[in-house]
Amino acid sequence: MNDLRLPLLGAGAWAGALVGPVVVEGGRVGAALLMLLAVVVGVGGGWAIRRRAATALALALMIAGSAVVAGLHAARVSDNPVADLAARKAQVRVVATVTTDPKEVTGEHATYQLRRASVREVSGRGVVYRLRTPVVVLGDDAWAEIPLGTTVSTTGRLRASDSHEESALLIAAEPRVVAGPGVWWRASEKLRGSIRDAVAHRPPDQAALVPALVDGDDTGLSDDLEDDFHTTGLTHLLAVSGTNLTLVVGFLLIVARWAGVRGRGLYAVGVLGILGFIVLARTEPSVVRAAAMGAVGLLAMTHNGRQRALRGLGAAVIGLLLIDPGLAISIGFTLSVLATAGILLFGPPWRDALRRWMPQWCAEAIAVPAAAQLACTPVVAAISGQVSLVAVLANLLVEPAVAPATVLGLLGGLFGLVWDPLGMVAGTIATWCVAWIIAVARFGADQPTAAVGWATGPLALAVLVAVCAAIAFLAPRVLRHPVTGAAGCLVLLAVALVRLPSPGWPPSGWVLVMCDVGQGDALVVRTGQGSAVVVDAGPDPDLVDDCLDRLEIEDVPLAVITHFHADHVDGVEGAFAGRRVGELWTSRLQDPPEGVRVLGETAAAAGVVPVPAPYGVTTSIGEARIQVLWPTGETDTRGPGDGSTANDASVVLLVESRGLRLLLTGDIEPEGQDQLADDLAGLDIDVLKVPHHGSRYQDLAWLRTLRAQVALTSVGAANDYGHPATATVQGLEESGTKVYRTDRDGSVAVVESGGEAAVVTQ
Template identity: 55%
Template sequence: MTQQTEVDPGRRPAHDLRMAVVVTVGWLGGIAAYGVGAWSVWLPVALVVVAVVLARQGRARGSRLLVGCAVVGTGVVASALLRSEAVAHGVLRAVAEERAVAELRGTVVSDPLVVDGQWGQQVVVRVRVCEVTARGTRYRLGGVVLALGDPGWSRVALGSEVRWVGRLAPADDADLAALVVGSRPPVRIRGPDVWWRGAAAVRSSIRDSVDGRPAAQRELVPALVVGDDVGLPDEVERDFRTTGLTHLTAVSGTNLTLVVGFLLLLARSVGVRGRWLTLVGLLGIVGFVLLARTEPSVVRAAAMGTVGLFALGTDGRRRGLRALGVAVTALLLVSPALAVSAGFALSVLATGGIVLLGPRVQAALGQWLPMPMAGAIAVPFAAQLACTPVIAALSGEVSLVAVLANLLVAPLVGPATVLGLAGGLAGLVWDPLGRVVGTGAALCVGWIVLVARWGADLPVPSVGWGSGVLAIAALVALCLGVALAAPALLRRRRLGVVVVVASLVVVLGVPGRIASVPGGWLRGWPPRGWVLAACDVGQGDALAVSVAPHQAIVVDAGPDPDLVDRCLDRLDVTQVPLVVLTHFHADHITGLPGVLDGRTVGVVEASPMLDPAAGVEEVTRTAAEAGVVVTRASYGRTLRYGDVTLQVLWPDLPAPVRGPGDGSAANDASVVLLIESRGIRMLLTGDIEPPGQQRLAAVLPDLDIDVLKIPHHGSTHQDTDWLRSLDAEIAVVSVGEDNDYGHPDPWLLDALVYGGAEIARTDQDGDVAVVAGEGGPTVVTSD
């Protein structure tokens, strides 16, 4: 007689984690393929060997799981290797290596992006090339290139087929076959298809519906609805990063759910049911992809949304982890480059956190809170906790206010998204109606902007955290501990209230100077033996030269005091015996308050070129308020701090002078320092221009160094021959991501690479440290 086992109907079945194991192996296979190349094939081979051993021992279940892992791992590895080989050995890459001029034909696959460069406006756009003519030979092929051209490119719509002439150059991005620089506008062969024209009309109508609103609201509505964040003000982006709200401006599964959910609600209201409802959902997903463009994040959201639709009616909520696993596996097989995408990792982790931890936290809070409120707290908490280690690895910080900020904005994200889309659609029919609906969306996002601004202005919106292996491992362990303990802690009302109140006290009341995790060994930063660090402070310079534990010389401090302060915190710098300001431009001086905040500072030395006057006045006032003396850097002077020697090589001005105020004189009078520490010779150049560079070359023809700080953020205005003659092993460029000046110049970087230099850049690598070792200097980056 078979014994029946009663099942508690109120108890949810445990999540099947086998799919998570399979996905993890596939993901690791993709990372290995892009990291070690062909060696990654040994991962699935090893799994098959282990599976055979387990099968021979009678462990069939474990064997089957490993075989599944091996199949998925093999698929992802093979897909990644094939794509990499196709790009690396394709015709486009070969032509790019020769830097040849070619005629290309292809289809525009991204919206043109206009940037203000140093020499005027430039347009950046991606094109899928189908034909290229170079060296008198015509090739038919496939590959995506990044085209850089004049403003004429801005009139080319996504989906158009174009022909143009440009010079090819190698691309750093593994997914790009080449860069193509062309001064002439392209010739349009064929316009975009009707669906692209329709999507463009809706996107334009969404913007028109909020035209006339304040800038933050006007730009946030299209960013929220379709991820169009090109015009988002810098201060809003900074506030969103600090408060953990950046996911709102990136297309995600949430955007898709809101938009498709709105369409399904409309369809239900007119009587659509069954398979027809599923068809409406699928059409909604296709329409959403067209609106938001076929970027990786959009494809990711569409895939997960499709899986969710097919899960409807088949106990999909209990199979959320399996549905997520299917979506992730499919995406990795189709686009293995996602395995090394931070955005993809954040999306998957957030969804996984909501599926695994969200219901448990909601059930715990539901013991003493209304269930809707419990859910509103549980979802952002679970998503943020799951993403925290990756965010810390990328930014070096852990947000304390993210959960609270997401909780406060959650009630208005849905209405803002739906009203924004509805305003765009209504505007196509009647413009005044679209503006009325769009005003509702703008008011909703106005609250979101206020919350972000409030959170960013708190004493401690985030704490510094390193991105080294030890630091991230410690954070992962901490997050796992919180995930395991949270349901039990929050289940009891009194204990839950104590936890919530204590968290609010930490966020709202902790003094700003302790906003950094103590112990460099935990944070993994700074690296042991560092001699020079270039801080990631955006479009500006801020460098630190290590003198002793907790002591450093700071060379330049711009442009953001908070970013400079946080960088020095991460370096454990509490004493600054010397600050050198190479010249008085804002991107080198306005972060000086961040150096002075809470640190012992000896003296500030600055360029003898007193230009611009506003910069001189700002430095003088800031230093005086902190009780620090400002002196002038003297040509030829040598200073010694411990084992660090500094020599002022430039400018050769005998006394302070006032410049003409055109900016160029101030740049060319930048203080140039030759610094030697632990056998490493470093040249810090400020923004010195070609005339000054040529004078230095004439005075010091045999100057030989190990590390070069590239002048003027890597601008095109350089004496490249002199820079190459320095024979630097490492060249560091301090530059802001997506800056308006076109810095750094790719041709300059290529010239230095050809001369044997390793390039490190703060816009891509985060904080950059030069470490002294037995074999010479090496680069360690925080990203």
């Protein structure tokens, strides 16, 4: 029997860490009452179940203690001089130590470097404060050149933070170095650089994947390869995970044993290896979390490892949450814990069932990734809105290459510190291993049903949890016999490789489909059998091509690119692929240049000439009547403009089809919306394509006057822009409009039903 007392206490610590910050927002009295209530419940439960009294009391105390720690942590971050100055949007001078590597983020109108830092001194409103509190820094490219661990001085304006983990957001000027990083950071940077140098001569994707496996740095990976890893359930390879640590420290232990180290010496090597890994991969919360889960994995390799690892998992969760309560809401932490628990709970019975008719190494190779993937599936579906059907097979295929690629990548860095050619030899062999991993990811992602959409509502997720639980229970019984086990594997393989028809898709008589293309727009207006007007093409050629294939669109008499931002134009090659394209309308503002170039090259290859959408013109194409409402002929035709200018130059179309009136608005901003108000006054709209993915920059009063029955918002799951904004969605719903969004509903089709707009989601 499994001893689940420590894991149960870990769950209690997690519950306490979730409620602690909420309670503290109501005051210290609320925290005290929570603790008292938890103790009373625990003692009462212990009295009712006498033999379990100690466990019940310990659980109650754990919940209460964790809640108090989390609450105090949140109060320390949100109740200090930096947070107070941020609430007043104060201009300040700060001295801070940089604690994370740079990450480039794109805002509404500019690109920034995002760093996290620990403030040591802040001067604002005539007062100087000395303290230690975390902040998020947004700055220009100069911030990307600051090494991790450097102490800098800078000026900037503070903004309030929505997170319990940072006191404020600092919009910073250029930094001035006050003190360089410590010796351990310099050594870490030297080794990280050596790892990259060892593979720099290899193809870009291979050279980028090796550092991702060794130390979690995936900055060099191409977007399309990251998408393929996401689709095939291999994203855990691109971030620091417990697997990384288990491989690296496991390798060090093997070397130590070969060198004659025994007993406590091995424990010392293990501890030093874990600490070295944390420094190499950075001391961010995600790395510390991965180190803890990796240590649990190492425990599982010892005698009576499963029991020890389960207890270790519970202890690791408790320790991590008491040190950093913010991990309670971290998706990475959740997935790490679930994957580790899945391997420990499901893996052994599945392995034992398979071992009855196959070698143990093969049984373990199948059981471990399958158990981890099954445990994580509901959370992954809640985040991404999809379930990967190739993840288990993909993880099984890449597993033999992950360990040698990781160890050889590390050796390439270590050897390179001594002699560059020797480092390049190890690095080259490591890239041969990752070439196989890349091939599996690309092949798996290309399969027609690599991932299927899954609704993210409570009922749908509850069904998925029930399905996963049933699989976990039934799998050992099915896998025990070679016939049923092989049959189950063949069914999974067939599901992954053969396209399954979507029941009822597309619905009969559809008028408009908003394709699920992630964070971007791609709309299809039906004009006849196999024929449609395509308005925007999203950011990914494969996604829009797949959507049009499912709609059986072969003829595109008119394509419209509302403006030249990447999330509307970069998928145009897929929209045109294998289809006859007639006319091509675009925004009058030829900006940004990269989008203009992408469209120009694709249009030339398709033999069409892009022309500005003719303002005021109404044209009939098959079943659809289309009028160009915006931009006017007075709009500037040359860039550059800022992001808002390009958005406001979006082509806006009024479409009438089968008695329905559709307003397709591109990314038009409030200024442009105001200009359209007179043209649309008194006109009822059946279907509104919400401007700019439902961002907060809206003229809500104007949107309400449209009285749309249905509003469509095309957004990517967990996007960085906060789209759609809560205020926008609520404003539309309060006016009686039903809002649909692709991150939750998948592709959305509009049909005419009794003179009104009805919706079918995929």
